[in-house]
Amino acid sequence: MLQQDSAKTQQQHCLSVGQCQASRQQENQPNTQPQQGGVVSSAFFGHWILLSLNPPSSYRLLTVCIMAAGKRVRLFHFLFEMLENPNMAHCLSWVPAAAGVFRFSSRNKDQVAALWGQRKGNKRLMTYQKMSRALRNYARSGEIFKVKKKLTYQFSRDTLMLLQKCHRDL
DSSP: OOOOOHHHHHSOOOOOHHHHHHHHTSOSSOOOSOOGGGEEEEEETTEEEEEEESSTTSEEEEEEEEOOTTOOOOHHHHHHHHHHOGGGTTTEEESSGGGTEEEEOTTTHHHHHHHHHHHHTOSSOOOHHHHHHHHHHHHHHTSEEEOSSTTEEEEOHHHHHHHHHHHHHO
16 A cells, blocks of 8 residues: 555546556556656556545546557547546536537637547647547447537447446446
């Protein structure tokens, strides 16, 4: 069990997508040393699991970056992670969460796209226009649908159940 001073353990720690990307670029050896803000990252069966201590006796899962052989995190997993993160509500929010409908903020939609491009490891800046093309492709496969309102999409029922199950199991 890691020991942290009480001031640090009382704070709510949040990881940005950039920190997740940086931790994935580390070596494949487990790192159990505390990082900045009491965050611990460790490799576990091909997954990077980022944890926060709050309080010190319990771990809270913040983000999982899938590192399976040759597979990357898909856009709908990334969007679900952002929707579940209250610190990203200014960029992306549930409209009615039970129905799986979500909306991009018109002011911050490019920020979401830039974070997605960073998460994928793109060298060039990802724009909302490029990311929305991927969302339209998901509509063809039936994973995400465009809702008739501006900047609004909906996870398919099966995709939403899968994402919720994965999120609960973690």
